[in-house]
Amino acid sequence: MKQKLVVIGNGMAPGRMLEHLIEAAPDAYDVTIFNAEPRVNYDRIMLSPVLSGEKTFDEIVIHGDGWYVERGVTLYKGHKVVAIDRVAKTVTSEHGETVPYDKLVVATGSNPFIIPVPGHDLAGVLSYRDLDDVEAMLLAAQSREKAVVIGGGLLGLEAAAGLKERGMDVTVLHLMPTLMERQLDPSAGYLLQNELQKRGIKVITEAHTARILGEDKVTGVELKDGTVIDASLVVMAVGIRPNVALAKDAGLEVNRGIVCSPAMSTSDPDIFSVGECVEVEGQVYGLVAPLYEMAKVLAGHLSGDVSKAFAHSETPTRLKVTGINLYSAGDFAEGDDREEIVLRDATAGIYKRLVLKNDKIIGIVLYGETADGAWFYDLMKKSTDISEMRDTLIFGSAYKGGAPLDPTAAVAALPLDAEICGCNGICKGTIVEAITSKGLTSLDEVRAHTKASASCGTCTGLVEGLMAATLGDAFNPNAVKPMCGCTDLSHNDVRRLIKAKELKSIPALMQALEWKSSGGCAKCRPALNYYMVCDWPDEYADDYQSRFINERVHANIQKDGTYSVVPRMWGGQTSSAELRAIADCVDKFDIPTVKVTGGQRIDMLGIKKEDLPAVWADLGKAGFVSGHAYAKGLRTVKTCVGTDWCRFGTQDSTGLGVRIEKFMWGSWTPAKVKMAVSGCPRNCAEATCKDVGVICVDSGYEIHFAGAAGLDIKGTEILGNVKTEDEALEHIVAVVQMYREQGHYLERIYKWAKRIGVEEIRRQIMGDADARKAYFDRFVFSQTFAQVDPWDERVSGKDKHEFQPMATLSKLQAAE
Amino acid sequence: MKGDVMNAFESEWISIGAVTDIPREGARCVDAGALRVAVFRTAEDDVYAIEDRCPHRGGPLSQGIVHGGCVTCPLHNMVIALDTGEAQGADEGHVTTFRTQVRDGIIFIAASDIASIAQTASAA
Ligand code: SRM
Ligand SMILES: Cc1cc2nc3c(=O)[nH]c(=O)nc-3n(C[C@H](O)[C@H](O)[C@H](O)COP(=O)(O)OP(=O)(O)OC[C@H]3O[C@@H](n4cnc5c(N)ncnc54)[C@H](O)[C@@H]3O)c2cc1C
Ligand code: SF4
Ligand code: FES
Numbered sequence: 039m040k041q042k043l044v045v046i047g048n049g050m051a052p053g054r055m056l057e058h059l060i061e062a063a064p065d066a067y068d069v070t071i072f073n074a075e076p077r078v079n080y081d082r083i084m085l086s087p088v089l090s091g092e093k094t095f096d097e098i099v100i101h102g103d104g105w106y107v108e109r110g111v112t113l114y115k116g117h118k119v120v121a122i123d124r125v126a127k128t129v130t131s132e133h134g135e136t137v138p139y140d141k142l143v144v145a146t147g148s149n150p151f152i153i154p155v156p157g158h159d160l161a162g163v164l165s166y167r168d169l170d171d172v173e174a175m176l177l178a179a180q181s182r183e184k185a186v187v188i189g190g191g192l193l194g195l196e197a198a199a200g201l202k203e204r205g206m207d208v209t210v211l212h213l214m215p216t217l218m219e220r221q222l223d224p225s226a227g228y229l230l231q232n233e234l235q236k237r238g239i240k241v242i243t244e245a246h247t248a249r250i251l252g253e254d255k256v257t258g259v260e261l262k263d264g265t266v267i268d269a270s271l272v273v274m275a276v277g278i279r280p281n282v283a284l285a286k287d288a289g290l291e292v293n294r295g296i297v298c299s300p301a302m303s304t305s306d307p308d309i310f311s312v313g314e315c316v317e318v319e320g321q322v323y324g325l326v327a328p329l330y331e332m333a334k335v336l337a338g339h340l341s342g343d344v345s346k347a348f349a350h351s352e353t354p355t356r357l358k359v360t361g362i363n364l365y366s367a368g369d370f371a372e373g374d375d376r377e378e379i380v381l382r383d384a385t386a387g388i389y390k391r392l393v394l395k396n397d398k399i400i401g402i403v404l405y406g407e408t409a410d411g412a413w414f415y416d417l418m419k420k421s422t423d424i425s426e427m428r429d430t431l432i433f434g435s436a437y438k439g440g441a442p443l444d445p446t447a448a449v450a451a452l453p454l455d456a457e458i459c460g461c462n463g464i465c466k467g468t469i470v471e472a473i474t475s476k477g478l479t480s481l482d483e484v485r486a487h488t489k490a491s492a493s494c495g496t497c498t499g500l501v502e503g504l505m506a507a508t509l510g511d512a513f514n515p516n517a518v519k520p521m522c523g524c525t526d527l528s529h530n531d532v533r534r535l536i537k538a539k540e541l542k543s544i545p546a547l548m549q550a551l552e553w554k555s556s557g558g559c560a561k562c563r564p565a566l567n568y569y570m571v572c573d574w575p576d577e578y579a580d581d582y583q584s585r586f587i588n589e590r591v592h593a594n595i596q597k598d599g600t601y602s603v604v605p606r607m608w609g610g611q612t613s614s615a616e617l618r619a620i621a622d623c624v625d626k627f628d629i630p631t632v633k634v635t636g637g638q639r640i641d642m643l644g645i646k647k648e649d650l651p652a653v654w655a656d657l658g659k660a661g662f663v664s665g666h667a668y669a670k671g672l673r674t675v676k677t678c679v680g681t682d683w684c685r686f687g688t689q690d691s692t693g694l695g696v697r698i699e700k701f702m703w704g705s706w707t708p709a710k711v712k713m714a715v716s717g718c719p720r721n722c723a724e725a726t727c728k729d730v731g732v733i734c735v736d737s738g739y740e741i742h743f744a745g746a747a748g749l750d751i752k753g754t755e756i757l758g759n760v761k762t763e764d765e766a767l768e769h770i771v772a773v774v775q776m777y778r779e780q781g782h783y784l785e786r787i788y789k790w791a792k793r794i795g796v797e798e799i800r801r802q803i804m805g806d807a808d809a810r811k812a813y814f815d816r817f818v819f820s821q822t823f824a825q826v827d828p829w830d831e832r833v834s835g836k837d838k839h840e841f842q843p844m845a846t847l848s849k850l851q852a853a854e
Numbered sequence: 855m856k857g858d859v860m861n862a863f864e865s866e867w868i869s870i871g872a873v874t875d876i877p878r879e880g881a882r883c884v885d886a887g888a889l890r891v892a893v894f895r896t897a898e899d900d901v902y903a904i905e906d907r908c909p910h911r912g913g914p915l916s917q918g919i920v921h922g923g924c925v926t927c928p929l930h931n932m933v934i935a936l937d938t939g940e941a942q943g944a945d946e947g948h949v950t951t952f953r954t955q956v957r958d959g960i961i962f963i964a965a966s967d968i969a970s971i972a973q974t975a976s977a978a
Contacts, residue, residue, distance in 0.1 A: 560926035844882035
């Protein structure tokens with residue numbers, strides 16, 4: 039019989055513990071998790087990039103719903119545990135769910151500390167701990183009004199930077215004379231304050247908050263000296279307290295935190311604890327590195343490896359604000375028995391300070407230039423005697439008495455046991471071993487295999503340096519290519535920043551993102567235009583001059599400068615009336631070539647540009663709309679005859695194809711999108727090499743995506759099976775919308791899927807009904823603006839100038 | 855036909871329309887017998903006239919994307935500078951340019967430039 043393991047809290051510490059445990063002993067426990075937060079396990083550290091707009095919540099999920107399902111773990115989301123009955127060995131949630139345990143893990147983390155000043159409970163006063171806080175801040179930020187952040191430590195400053203990035207006017211109130219005084223010395227604190235002020239964040243130090251003002255919602259903050267600062271949002275980030283109430287009620291031994299042995303067991307031998315709620319040997323922790331260490335120890339004990347014990351270690355601190363580099367570790371208080379080495383470069387904004395005792399490093403503060411943090415930290419941890427290299431020590435590992443080495447050489451010079459990723463405790467040797475033995479070539483692969491740089495991400499530069507040193511020329515750190523010569527930003531960066539900075543016109547974007555050319559180029563302009571059409575469907579005014587000629591005149595340019603016209607034939611079906619109209623049109627305009635395309639419709643080629651509106655007018659009368667054969671948009675939905683006629687047909691494949699095409703036509707996409715629906719697995723519509731395909735089966739619809747049959751030939755991946763036509767449509771629309779929002783311009787679905795991961799796409803579209811519905815709704819919204827027949831518009835006179843010469847010189851009057 | 859064309863070219867500058875007839879960062883064509891001139895308007899409202907024929911394989915430059923002072927040919931992406939008619943970057947090639955003037959928002963094109971080319975074009 040499996041033992042029952044119950045975990046209270048689904049934060050970063052127990053999440054990591056379960057990973058280790060399930061790897062070591064996959065069948066030992068039936069695991070049940072209760073989480074007060076109504077969501078899966080995510081990287082809490084990365085809430086700051088979510089706040090600033092550099093990441094989305096989806097990108098910081100650690101274990102998606104699928105993770106629990108695949109491992110048979112029961113997760114109660116939004117269930118706070120209110121009681122532990124140690125006699126009956128059960129826990130009970132606020133919704134009345136009672137579950138028995140053999141072993142229990144309490145991982146309730148900590149609670150943000152709220153200073154009990156008058157007004158602290160007004161609406162608009164927030165803490166900074168979970169996604170709800172971030173969402174509330176984002177909502178408040180929409181007003182673009184004033185925010186006050188109380189607390190100038192790590193969290194407070196990350197919140198301030200994020201809110202500023204979102205357009206708020208931000209003031210930081212800090213009780214002490216300099217910022218982050220527990221991690222930085224006054225000099226570095228002062229540099230940091232300057233940098234923040236340069237970014238427009240106001241900082242008031244030695245600020246004693248007297249009360250928070252407001253009737254039913256916050257209007258400002260009053261300081262003890264009488265100063266009043268207006269604010270519609272107040273974020274309190276003054277510290278955390280281990281969340282021990284539940285453990286205390288259950289009669290466990292509690293001090294500042296839940297008292298644990300180095301084996302992570304509490305005063306009850308069947309109850310364990312990990313995370314910020316733990317106190318071990320008098321210490322409590324607030325950074326993930328030691329918590330991950332606890333996770334490893336506890337997983338060992340639960341899986342029978344009792345050799346592990348938790349030992350205290352220092353964790354370096356870094357601030358995750360883009361563009362600000364700081365690093366600190368150890369003890370840097372002054373003292374008679376201590377010496378220090380300081381390097382200042384005022385123009386470059388660099389400050390480095392090493393605190394020494396008996397020729398050993400005991401404290402490190404780096405500001406502005408932090409690449410050597412790992413090297414110094416390694417010397418500190420190993421208590422290396424530095425008297426030999428004392429003269430050049432402050433210049434870092436790269437400086438060996440001569441010119442500084444490049445950064446790659448600096449990483450190469452680190453010993454194999456030097457720690458690279460502080461959060462996950464990964465040292466250089468582990469990473470090098472993984473790169474060489476597993477043949478890893480990209481940062482993502484290294485993250486996946488070693489977890490290095492996968493938590494807070496500040497060691498990314500070191501990991502890249504290490505890859506360069508290990509792989510030589512085979513590693514290209516700039517594998518993320520810039521969009522074009524006009525910028526250093528990648529497509530990803532640009533898409534993210536369009537959203538984060540709410541850039542809604544191409545000139546605004548070029549200004550804000552410091553484009554290097556005056557008007558962009560033929561590569562970036564169409565891409566930018568697409569991104570904005572996709573991201574701001576209601577607000578953005580399509581920049582027609584940034585579209586390639588085909589999309590500007592809604593026909594395909596041919597090698598002789600004439601055009602081809604391909605009307606839609608929904609799902610490949612036509613009629614005598616339609617065919618007659620095409621025949622008449624061909625005769626009337628003397629169209630040289632008529633051809634059946636590979637996309638189940640008819641192409642008329644060799645039409646003069648001047649004739650296009652008249653051709654469309656005639657086609658329009660017969661009910662035709664543009665087939666978008668020229669568009670980075672929905673092209674064709676091929677179908678087979680299905681149940682209407684075919685003796686093998688299982689579903690109405692023609693009907694579904696027509697329905698999809700009618701629902702989705704007119705939408706713009708990163709690259710062209712072609713679909714097909716086959717009525718049975720014989721697959722006459724060739725659905726398994728399309729961007730999106732459907733194979734009808736007796737029990738419903740098998741949805742495929744990420745196929746190609748052009749420059750590359752690739753069979754599709756299966757997204758999943760659904761039962762009804764309505765569901766099929768919803769899933770197809772959702773996956774296309776996901777691609778619309780994430781794809782790089784000109785990147786077909788199969789390339790996007792390779793980049794994002796087929797698993798991840800399945801997780802969001804098949805596994806997460808809310809996400810799917812949200813994608814679907816956004817697509818439907820954008821269609822209200824997109825589903826306009828461009829031919830009809832032009833027949834009615836739009837862009838008339840396109841189709842007529844400006845002047846014919848023989849008829850003109852001379853000037854003067 | 856030929857006579858007509860010549861008549862129009864008798865004085866030095868011929869008006870071909872208003873600057874505002876051309877969209878910003880766009881182009882319109884002027885037909886002069888067998889010659890086709892592409893008249894461009896940049897984002898800064900500068901106006902340039904060049905032959906509507908890419909030196910590569912004759913692509914209609916008037917249909918390209920206009921960026922900075924250049925146009926990218928719609929057929930195979932050669933980039934042509936509008937003021938000199940020279941191909942940019944690694945490509946080689948040259949397009950005939952025509953002098954223009956803008957007075958009170960009206961574009962004039964140099965008749966003599968057109969005439970010499972138009973004659974060879976229609977003779978060919
Ligand atoms: C007309 C048609 C050929 C035909 O006579 O059958 C055709 C014609 C062109 N194809 Fe195609 N493709 C046509 C079906 C296909 C198919 C088959 C299909 O859709 O089932 C494929 C392979 C499937 C696929 O896309 O994965 C196909 C793969 C391509 C590619 C390679 C795309 C890729 O990502 O690998 C290009 C090049 C590109 O888009 O950059 C291309 C580009 C073109 C262009 C647009 C070239 C251009 O830029 O001028 C041709 C335009 C001709 C015109 O003016 O109409 N065509 N092309 C077909 C129109 C289908 C329709 O009704 O809309
Ligand atoms: C914005 C921000 C930035 C940070 N940046 C960094 C950084 O750069 N580097 C770093 O090392 N650390 C950072 N941290 C700290 C780090 O996130 C925490 O140390 C870590 O997440 C703590 O993990 P945990 O599992 O102990 O607790 P948590 O992640 O807090 O998880 C506790 C969970 O338990 C749930 N819970 C509580 N009580 C109950 C109950 N009775 N029943 C059921 N569920 C319950 C809570 O809802 C919560 O989801 C940051 C924290 C924040 C908020
Ligand atoms: S796919 Fe199946 S149902 Fe459709 S035509 Fe072919 S055999 Fe018939
Ligand atoms: S015809 Fe212009 S680039 Fe080929």
